Amino acid sequence: MNKKQHLLFSIFSLLLFAGTMNSQEKTSHPKNEFRGVWIATVVNIDWPKTNTDNVEKEKADYLELLETYKKLNFNAVIVQIRSVGDALYPTALAPWSRFLTGKEGVPPDPYYDALAWMIEEAHNKGFEFHAWMNPYRATFDLNKEILSPAHDVFQHPEWMIEYGDKIYYNPALPEVQEQLTKIVKEVVDTYDIDAIHFDDYFYPYAVPGKVFNDTDSFNKYGSGLTLDDWRRKNVSDFIHTISTTIKASKPWVQFGISPFGVWRNKSVDPKGSDTQTTSTNYDDLYADPALWMNQNWIDYIAPQLYWSMDNPRASYSKLVQWWAENSNNTPIYIGHAAYKIKADADKSWDIATEIPTQIDFLREFKNINGSAYFSAKSFNGKNYDVARLLEENQYKYPALPVAVPNLKRNITVVPTVNKFAKNSAAYTFSIQSPLDTKVRYMVVYGAKHLSKINTNDATQIIDKIAVHAINNEITFSIPAQKMKPYKACAVTFIDYAANESAPTVINLK
Structure with a gap:
């Protein structure tokens, strides 16, 4: 992923997050529970x-x-x-x-x-x-x-x-x-x-x-x-x-x-x-x-x-x-x-x-x-x-x-995708580890199209991955079979108080 692509994805992600972060109400499938x-x-x-x-x-x-x-x-x-x-x-x-x-x-x-x-x-x-x-x-x-x-x-x-x-x-x-x-x-x-x-x-x-x-x-x-x-x-x-x-x-x-x-x-x-x-x-x-x-x-x-x-x-x-x-x-x-x-x-x-x-x-x-x-x-x-x-x-x-009630906050850092690759076995992501935020998990969301990503929709959650950073980089893989239905995905950070960052969206085509 080149820098221009990453910038476009980040801008799209922030707009998406701003438009949906306050929209969640009680539903039959709550995203936070x-x-x-x-x-x-x-x-x-x-x-x-x-x-x-x-x-x-x-x-x-x-x-x-x-x-x-x-x-x-x-x-x-x-x-x-x-x-x-x-x-x-x-x-x-x-x-x-x-x-x-x-x-x-x-x-x-x-x-x-x-x-x-x-x-x-x-x-x-x-x-x-x-x-x-x-x-x-x-x-x-x-x-x-x-x-x-x-x-x-x-x-x-x-x-x-x-x-x-x-x-x-x-x-x-x-x-x-x-x-x-x-x-x-x-x-x-x-x-x-x-x-x-x-x-x-x-x-x-x-x-x-x-x-x-x-x-x-x-x-x-x-x-x-x-x-x-x-x-x-x-x-x-x-x-x-x-x-x-x-x-x-x-x-x-x-x-x-x-x-x-x-x-x-x-x-x-x-x-x-x-x-x-x-x-x-x-x-x-x-x-x-x-x-x-x-x-x-x-x-x-x-x-x-x-x-x-x-x-x-x-x-x-x-x-x-x-x-x-x-x-x-x-x-x-x-x-x-x-x-x-x-x-x-x-x-x-x-x-x-x-x-x-x-x-x-x-x-x-x-x-x-x-x-x-x-x-x-x-x-x-x-x-x-x-x-x-x-x-x-x-x-x-x-x-x-x-999220822990007394520690609810906006996480200013957004996942930076250093590398994304896919093959018939797995989709592999390499994310820059944030320097100023203790993150415990990454959450991956999926949709049929870039414009359909909604990180407030529980039905779009693909996986939640424990963070294990090596040399300031978080690398993880998801089986290809699990990712194939999606044309786009988003990744977010979850910090130690269960706050979630804005997403970074990735075109999987």
Whole structure:
């Protein structure tokens, strides 16, 4: 490609981008939509399939999960890297997870950094990687014999509260908050993640007949607050600290939380939802997502709306509307109960169209920007009928994740094509690596004619390629079979905050 051609393409691209960048509205196939799946590692729910699998099988099974969700046009994996005071990565702050290696505190054999490997493979497939942590849960049961001597239960028993059949970190203790913050900071500093993700486990769900014994801490740190307000303050202070810690280290790394689906019931608070759940975030888990959104401490929220459309006690449709009306400029990704398909007392989940209907409904709300599904095994090797409906309808075309809200910006750099070549096997592109912008992906769009390129049209997305620059040049190939239907294509950059550049258009004739 000569300089004159490149100049003409760039001018055309900028005009095209200016004319379409604000035109996107809610459609049946949105171009920007978060599509995530939770990959649970605790008690080997999703991955590894058993804690005795060898490393080769672990890796093969993880890649199979990525392939399954790549085919479904998902774009994010939410992988549980710390579930019970353990870690799926090397650290002095926690022992290796027994769910990965079979025995807590023992590294993989042959050795590998599972987290670094999972991140790289996810990025290579075009997924964002959200590192999911359970900060407060220290054990999954009361069997201390299976714990490593390095576990905090032994190292810092004064931090722990036994409640029901588990042990928890005491959220009230400054030392606990400091330790948990160190753990988050280490992962953010060390690994190329896209987000830190917490789920709904803050103060534990109530266990009948049991008392969460934090009386001594309340007497010491209560400062005149009621017990409930003090507990909520402990959690909110921690959320604020984690938010500022992440952004101070890597501003583009998101902080997302997936709380229980009900903030408060309307029977208790007129601002609450028209629901009748026995537990709520505010009153039982001492979590206040409304405050976190108001204070801009989180980049997205993914409430777990694990009910059917018209459930009488907690209606999915009513809750979607409540969260949409109370989002406070925070993107909402709805958490879906894929695990309930054909496995719940509510027989609505026996109907294959339940989740597709939920997706169609949430897309009616402009400030709801996507979905997440619990859990990964739900569409991997089962529920083919539902997966097929998604693949042929709601998720027929790819989508790009929503940009980090507080870091939305125009990327001034436009891809410069150093070289383009094609043969019967592949179309190969060489792009100049930008010097002043950290880019994670390139997106390639295709159309039948130069004038038909529209980078706001999800149906035109051909591929999303992870950037691996060598000598300031990004080179990648796309199979010719995939490119043959098109006479023109466009390429864009996606930066680390998921912002997209203006396109450069290439005549493929």
